[in-house]
Amino acid sequence: MSASAVPARLTDGPRLWADLMTMAGIGALPAGGCCRLSLTDEDRQARDLFAGWCREAGCTVRVDAFGNMFATRPGRAAGAGHVLVGSHLDTQPHGGRFDGVLGVLAGLETVRALNAAGIETERPVTVVNWTNEEGVRFQPGLTGSAGFVGALTAGDEAAITAADGARFFEDLHRTGYAGSAALQIPVAGYYELHIEQGPVLEQAGIAVGVVEGVQxxxxxxxxxxxxxxxxxxxxxxxxxxxxxxxxxxxxxxxxxxxxxxxxxxxxxxxxxxxxxxxxxxxxxxxxxxxxxxxxxxxxxxxxxxxxxxxxxxxxxxxxxxxxxxxxxxAPVHFDARMQAIIASAAERLGIRTLRLPSGAMHDASNLATVAPAAMIFVPSRGGISHNESEWTEPQHVTEGCEVLAQAVLHHALQPAGPW
Structure with a gap:
């Protein structure tokens, strides 16, 4: 299908919501939240479910030396840089159902939508689950993305500590997610959809935030x-x-x-x-x-x-x-061209946006040090996160995912070469 024949709306909001609720059943807590600490059995179950869904969507799933999962939908141009989209599946001890997981499953929904529309892209689209973003069991947080960009060395147990005495790379092997140190993925750009975790969008009555950078x-x-x-x-x-x-x-x-x-x-x-x-x-x-x-x-x-x-x-x-x-x-400033792509996608969809910074660190913070990166926020009810009562309305999940998918598609349709 050509770019001119792309449907006005790509993604299936109810399907994404169902996936979010299914994933929330792994490590479910009594008050509606989730506990999937990195490299625990619950995290392994979440990874297994995600990998199965990705393979059903026709993706090739690979794992690097830090346990980061890459589910790739191929593009036409051999050797072209990948358009990465993702976040993390691990949670806080009393975490919610949306922090991190929304970005991963919205990436999967983007791939499913491209499949359903029969769209072939120039660049590969790769959905990523980064390991140990939260930094609860293992410190430092953002471990997987830090390893991906070269800020940590694979196999260096001394660089990663654990409050419970666990050993990061040993637990990768135990859970079956110790991947290949040789895995190299060229990045044309990285997109991350995330709940805001603050009150700004909700108070402004805005559904989508274009994130300018990370404090x-x-x-x-x-x-x-x-x-x-x-x-x-x-x-x-x-x-x-x-x-x-x-x-x-x-x-x-x-x-x-x-x-x-x-x-x-x-x-x-x-x-x-x-x-x-x-x-x-x-x-x-x-x-x-x-x-x-x-x-x-x-x-x-x-x-x-x-x-x-x-x-x-x-x-x-x-x-x-x-x-x-x-x-x-140091503060991180996201790619201006990618921010413009996100804002344009939202405008075409009739969705109002607000530009704002991120007060929290995200895996996009690390990716932005080596490649173009951008983030999209959707509202958090009451600005609450890292809490079982964390909530984002289904409509906002749907709108955020659609903006993400349109931005990723625009980027992935670009001819191979330097961004």
């Missing part, structure tokens, strides 16, 4: 050192209370972040005090700080504010302090 993430560890003293005998003016210093720091930095940018997000996700005794003035406090913004310059400025504030606590609270940077992930 940079910076983690800082702050250690404040005062002096352990008796709670009943130490006057207020003689205390060097590390916790009170931590509280002042948190409140002051919340204000500083708001002044720098309303989009700058600061989270004090973990605070500990020592000696952790009810009747002892804390002599030590440690804080883990998560900073996020789409501009590196603003992350730098906020880190500078924190370092200056910590130094100033010596005078205001009588405590010493240190700041260490634990992680620094």
């Amino acid at each position: 940079g993430v910076r983690w800082l560890a702050v250690t404040l050192t005062g002096e352990d003293r008796h709670a009943g005998t130490t006057p207020a003016g003689e205390r060097r209370d590390a916790f009170m210093a931590a509280a002042r720091l948190a409140l002051d930095m919340r204000t500083a972040a708001a002044l720098l940018s309303p989009d700058l997000r600061i989270t004090f996700g973990r605070v500990t005090v020592e000696p952790n005794s009810t009747n002892t003035v804390p002599g030590r406090a440690t804080l883990a700080i998560d900073l996020r913004h789409s501009q590196t310059a603003l992350l730098d400025r906020m880190e500078g504010e924190i370092r200056a504030a910590v130094a100033g606590l010596a005078g205001s609270e009588g405590v010493g302090g240190t700041v260490a940077r634990l992680m620094d992930v």
Whole structure:
């Protein structure tokens, strides 16, 4: 079928919804969510189901050394770069039915739709399930996509840790998903459909988000050192209370972040005090700080504010302090041409869009470092995710998948060669 004969609508929304609900039965939880931690038996069952569906759709299924699954529908041009589309099947311990899995199964629905319409593409279309995106059992998260782009080395167990003592590459073998290190797939572009996991689209009444990029993430560890003293005998003016210093720091930095940018997000996700005794003035406090913004310059400025504030606590609270940077992930900007393809597809379908950043990291973050990449968001009810009550309306699932399929088709019809 020629491009001019492509149907106005390609995908089957009810079929995709049925697939999502069937997949949700694997690792199902009492309140409607799912638990499929990476490389557990539940994850293996999900992988097996996905592989079977892909083979039924005429795809060749291959697995690389990180357990990433690639289901390929061939194109006319031999050796052409693949149009990749996918996400992940693993979940949080109390995860929902849409996070990650929507992107994988929407990719499969795209292939089924192309088959049903009899459309032959120039480039291969490959649906991907990336291993251990969530990073629950194994750290770092985004493991499979990091391995694919060369940020991790296959077989290096020391680079991947596990809270439960498991070994990543051993579990790949145990589940039957230890693939070939020789598998190489040239990428013409990568598309990922995902639930927003935030409230912006729902509040705006918009069904589809065109994601401009992924915010940079910076983690800082702050250690404040005062002096352990008796709670009943130490006057207020003689205390060097590390916790009170931590509280002042948190409140002051919340204000500083708001002044720098309303989009700058600061989270004090973990605070500990020592000696952790009810009747002892804390002599030590440690804080883990998560900073996020789409501009590196603003992350730098906020880190500078924190370092200056910590130094100033010596005078205001009588405590010493240190700041260490634990992680620094640069902001990712998605391919402008692919964003335009997505927006144009939505416009042809009469679907309103909104451009927005992603506050969470995704596998597309890694792919964008080596190839053109783009993401599509659909609304999350109440902005809730990583929760059993996570929900996206069937209509939004259908619309997001159709925009995805049209964008992937447009890309896959392009002549082979550099993008």
